[in-house]
Amino acid sequence: MRLHRLAVTAFGPFGGTQTVDFDALSAAGLFLLHGPTGAGKTSVLDAVCYALYGSVPGARQGGGQGTTLRSDHAAPATRTEVTLELTVAGRRLEVTRQPPWERPKKRGTGTTVDKAQTWLREYDAAAGTWKDLSRSHQEIGEEITQLLGMSREQFCQVVLLPQGDFARFLRADAEARGKLLGRLFDTRRFADVEKRLAERRRATETRVRDGDAALLADAHRMQQAAGEAMELPELAPGEPGLAEAVLSAAAVARSTAREQLTVTACRLAAAESAQAASGRALDDVRELARLQRRFADAREKAARLEQGADAYRQAQALMERARKAEAVAPALDLRESAEAEHRRAADAEARARALLPERFAAEGAAGLAAAARRAAEELGGLDSARRAERRLAELHAERIGLDRQERADADLLQEAEAWLDGWEETRAALQDRVETAQRAASLAEQLAVRREPARQRLTAARLRDQLAEDTERAVEQVRSAQQAALRAQQHWLELKEQRLTGIAAELAAQLSDGEPCSVCGATEHPAPARKVAGHVDREAEERALAAYRRADEERAGHEQRLGVVREALAAATAEAGDTPTGQLAREAEELEQQYAHARGGAAELHAAQERLRQAGQEHERRVAARQETAVRAAARVGHRERLDRERAALQEELDHARGALDSVAARAAQLQRRTALLTDAADAARAAEDAAQRLKDADARLADAAFRAGFETPQAAADALLDPAAHRALQHRLDAWQTEEAAVRAVLAEADTAAAARQPPVDVESAEQAADLAARRVREAASAHDAAGRRCAELDRLSARAAQAVRRLAPLREEHDRVARMAGLTAGTSADNERRMRLESYVLAARLEQVAAAATARLLRMSSGRYTLVHSDDRTGRGRSGLGLHVVDAWTGRERDTATLSGGETFFASLALALGLADVVTDEAGGVRLDTLFIDEGFGSLDDQTLDEVLDVLDALRERDRSVGIVSHVPDLRRRIHAQLEVVKGRSGSVLRQRGTG
Structure with a gap:
């Protein structure tokens, strides 16, 4: 990673825009960043860290982001911004970050907050232009971290070598060193291995204890099943020998249960034999008692039959007379049906004649039919008059409609005239409402922008x-x-x-x-x-x-x-x-109320516009309606004259057709009713004549049938008839008497029944008591046998379950022993771990050994070959070993603790350690090349000779094409280092000046 250019605006102590050309500073290999205390030397390093990771180093981040990064000297309208141009992994990138900014509002008073912004661009060498890669905070953070291969903490420890941190590292105990190295080398995965093994140890121990507890629970169940014949082992879950003891006790309980099962089986067989003998004796006694009761019942029934013999003979005579009357029954039914039909026809004729005028009372069926034909012919002649009457009603309705339409048009015209008179005032009021709603909508949009930040x-x-x-x-x-x-x-x-x-x-x-x-x-x-x-x-x-x-x-x-x-x-x-x-909260509530009020007014915009549009349409409709009303009024005059002429002609025709009635329909209804009544009366008269003839024929057939059946009169035959229910009841009585008489004779003729009747009465109750006693003894023996069988089955099931549980527990015990040994070894508590070193400490010790070796190469030059850093595995005090750090003094040949170094010796030793750590962390991060390093303070504790040796070591870093920036206010360094970046402090903020860069 090589830095090229840094630009900061309104950041930290810098009120304006300041730019750092790292290419010019790095050309000399070693450059100095100096200035008075509080001028902002460390803020330059903060800006580099903020550009890459979006936050400043942990010790200086304070509020972290936002207003704490902003310069107090910046103008209100100037936004804080940091831009860093660098090359990493062969790619030239530019990162720009802007923290959240509370700026003045563009309109009105007060402030508003702009969100943080981030840009990432890459230089395209072929095209010679920059291209945008992303504006997402998360994507840019992941991209930078992946390219650098380091977290923010690692970057601040390796690239921005902080003042005092490594001096504390030298003097720290093993626990403090472990925490720092753990953050730099990310050994959490080894700590997770320790934690995972400990969790597995606890889990396997729990599973073994649970298995033993389940096995012991099965043993308790076997003891309950076996009664008190089983003794349980006095062992707790997890103790050795529990499984063998439980299986042995189960075997003894199963043997005892099987012996008890054999004894109960013998008792059950003896009880079943006794029950069979008592059952056979009970059956014999019950059969003899049944035969004796059967003979006695037959003798009683025979006596009752002899007493009812006279009633049986009378019923036989009645049944014979009814069979003869059945031959006359069809003629009786026919005569009854004819008589009923004649009565119905006569009643219908009387009802029909009662509805006719008196002049038709003496008319026969033929006369009534002729009168009906004459009335129907007259009804057919009224069709034309009915059509004229309907047309006259239609004309009357049309005339009423014209009058109603005329009144409606007059009302419509009056309403339209009144509405159009106030049109201009209505339109102006609606237009004012639309403009008011538009102003409210504009205000709501302005307030909506301020709501979310608030x-x-x-x-x-x-x-x-x-x-x-x-x-x-x-x-x-x-x-x-x-x-x-x-x-x-x-x-x-x-x-x-x-x-x-x-x-x-x-x-x-x-x-x-x-x-x-x-x-x-x-x-x-x-x-x-x-x-x-x-x-x-x-x-x-x-x-x-x-x-x-x-x-x-x-x-x-x-x-x-x-x-x-x-x-x-x-x-x-x-x-x-x-x-x-x-x-x-009050400001946000006030803003919400203003926004709600403005939004409520804006909500009326659409409704106001719609009402204005509807009012315009109504105006057009009213004007059109006024014109249409005038046209309809002119058309109604001619239509009314045509209706009056047609109405006069139809009225003359109807006066002739109605006669004395009010309407043609009334005349037609009168003729229709008359025709129907005459027709019904004619049909009823013909039906009555036919029914009288059929009744006369039925009387003749009934008299002939009664004479042939042997009855003196038809009424005698009718009296002898029985209805179906009475006939079935009489026949059932005769059949029952005959059946019972035959059954009694059959029982009295049975030899075994007669022989049983000659024997003395038997005692059935004693035999039943003996059989019940035998059955109860069988049930008791069967219950005992079933209980013994269930006990054997339950013990077999629980024993098999316990044996299976023992087989399952064997590999669990082996796994627990193996995991417990591994967990103790990695946690440093096992006796096999002689140095009591945890796995994470072991890995960190290896890293510390690499750091000490890399630091010694530079420490030898800084100390003129006197000091060497070595890693120690010895235990310190009562703690664990693995993270000791000693210094070997070549002048005395003794190895001593790093805490015994003087102030100057501690500085160059910590500097050598920091450079060595940077090399190791770089290799750990995947070999990312670090071409730019910064060292923050500490040079004031060195004498001239040591300072020269330290500067020679730092200057030698140019051999690896590195540039080192020293952050210090030591005056002697300004003479020794020509490339300088000076921070000048002033009332309006600090500024940056580059010197000695050509």
């Missing part, structure tokens, strides 16, 4: 207030977590000290007579140490250590959450500013 700022202010409260709570949580972690650490250290003091007692507990001591090798142990009260074993120490780790992890989590809340608070403050939330 709402966003109000939302940010509310979030700012909430985050301020969250920050206070998070600070308190961090303070509490830090205190808890310190207490847990102190407790662990105390327990560890106590355990080290009593370790001799643990070793003595392992001694045996005749066996050599693992410490001194002696086979005699005359006075082994004894555990005292309050002895701390390894398990107690490990529990304290685990509690300390949990407290430390909780503290780190709270600190991380505090950082996130603070970043969010800074972002919200940048967007909302310092204006109180209540004031922003």
Whole structure:
């Protein structure tokens, strides 16, 4: 990565536009960025970082973006902007960023906020022009990060070497070094491996315990199924030997259950045999009792039949007389039907004659038919008169319609004249409403532009207030977590000290007579140490250590959450500013009310325009209606005269046809009713004559049929007839008597029934009680046998389930042992990990070893061959090993801690470490070439000779085509470095001046 040009406007201390030509500065290889304190040297580096990542380095970002980046010296109408031109990965790019800007409104008073803007362009060497790539913040951020291969934190640590950071790195403990290296080299994936293995260890341990618990639960179920004949092992889930103990106890319970099943089967067979014998005896007794009851019932029925013999003979005589009368029944039915038909015909004739005038009372059927024909002929002659009457009604309706139309036209003409008289005033009022609505619409558009920024700022202010409260709570949580972690650490250290003091007692507990001591090798142990009260074993120490780790992890989590809340608070403050939330809410509410009022007025625009258009159409319609009314009035005069002439002719024709009635229709209805009545009366007279003849014929046939059947009169035959229901009832009585008599004779003739009747009565109840007792004993034996069978089946099922569970648990136990060993090894808690080094620390130690080697190459030159940086795996204090950093002094030949270096030695050692770290991080990031580096302060602590040696090392970077910018206000550097970028401070803001660049 090589920087070419930087342009800043209204950024930091720079009120106007300042440009830096890095190509000219980098030509000398080494250049100086100097100026008085507070002039803005570091702001140049902030501008580079902001152009690439959209934010400044973490220690200086404050509010992060927006108004905190803007210069206080800038004019109100000048927008903050940073443009950086650079070459990376063979591509020449230009990045332009503008943070959010609160500017004065173009119209009216007050301010409005413009959103942040970002542009990315690439130089096309073939065309010699710049082409746009993107305007999206997210796309540009991803593109820059991918090309550089570094995050913002890595860039600020590698390219913008910060003042004091590496001095602290030299003096830091292993934990602090681990955090910095972890951010630079992104070793989170190794920490995730540790976490994943720990989670897998807990998961497999839980699965094993759950499996043992399920197995023990099955054992309890087997104990319940077997009763009290099974003893469970006194082992807890997870303890060895539980599976074997459960399977052995299950085998004993299954054997006992099968013996009980055999005993209950023998009892069931004996009870079933006794039940069969009692059942056969009960059947014999019940059959003898049935035969005795059968003979007694037959004797009683025979006596009842003898008493009813007379009634049976009378019923037989009645049935014989009814059969003879059935031959006369058709003639009776025919005569009854003829009589009913004659009565209906006579009644109908009387009703029809009652409706006729008196002059037709003596007329026969032929006379009535002739009168009906004459009335129908007269009715046919009135068709022409009816048409004339209908036409006369139509003429009358047309005349009424003409009168109604004339009155309507008069009203319409009067209304149109009145409406047209006020047209000009109406049109002017509607036009005024349209213009008022248009002005409201214009105002609503202006207010709509201001609404969204006001709402966003109000939302940010509310979030700012909430985050301020969250920050206070998070600070308190961090303070509490830090205190808890310190207490847990102190407790662990105390327990560890106590355990080290009593370790001799643990070793003595392992001694045996005749066996050599693992410490001194002696086979005699005359006075082994004894555990005292309050002895701390390894398990107690490990529990304290685990509690300390949990407290430390909780503290780190709270600190991380505090950082996130603070970043969010800074972002919200940048967007909302310092204006109180209540004031922003009132401003937003006032703006919303103005917008709602303006929008309500604008909403009337369409309606007002529509009413104006409708009023114009109404004006045209009214004018046209007035003209049409005049034309219709002229046409109505001739139409009315034609109607009057036709009406007079038709009235004369109708007066002749109506006669004495009011209308032709009334005359036609009169003739129609007369024709219908005469026709009905003629038909009724003919029907009555026919019915009288049929009744006479039916009387003759009935008399002849009664005589042939043997009855003296037809009425006697009718009396002898039975209706179907009575006939069926009488026949049923005769059949039932005969059937019952035959059945009684058959029962009394049975030999076995008669023999049973001669024996004494039997005792059925005693036999039933004996059979019930035998059945109850069978049920009890069967229930016991079924229970024993179910017990055997349940024990077999649970035993098979337990055996299957034991087979499933075997690989789970193996997996748990394997994962537990790996998790302990990567977490540094396993005995196999001698240096107690975590996996992440191991990877960081390798990176630190590379950094120390790369830094030593430059430190030897800066210290005239005296100092060398080396990486150490030794444990520091009671912590873990892997991240130690020592310096070797060639003058004394001793290795000592980097914290013992003097101020000047610490500076050039940290500078060498920073340059070495830049090389390693560059290689780690994929070999991205870093052609421009910046070093911020620290040279004032060096003497002249050391300063020359340091500058020689930095100047040697040109061999790798690098340029180094030194940020310092040391006067001696101005004489030694010719290429300079000076920051000049003034009342109107700072300005940049380049010197010694040709």
